[in-house]
Amino acid sequence: MSLEKIDHNLCTGCGICINSCPMDVIRMDEGKMKAIIKYPEDCMLCEFCSLDCPEHAITVSPEKYSPVIASWG
C-alpha cells in the first residue's frame, strides 16, 4: 500500500506535490515534466500530496483507511 497513482493526463508538472511530500516519495520527470512516484515504499499515506494537487491527479491507496477489524474470543 502506498501512493498509488499520478494521472499524467491531469498532471501539469507544477511541482507542488513534490514540495508537499515530507517523505521524498515524489520526483519530477524532467523529460516529461510530470510528477512520478519514485520511492513508493517510503510513503506514509499522509495525503498531503493529493490534498495539495490543484489538478486532483494523485490517488492515494484507500485500503489504509479501512483498517481490518479482528476479534478473538
Ligand code: SF4
Ligand atoms: S501537484 Fe499535481 S499537477 Fe502538480 S506536479 Fe504534482 S501531480 Fe502534477
Ligand code: SF4
Ligand atoms: S501520501 Fe504523503 S508521504 Fe505519501 S507521497 Fe503523498 S505526501 Fe508523500
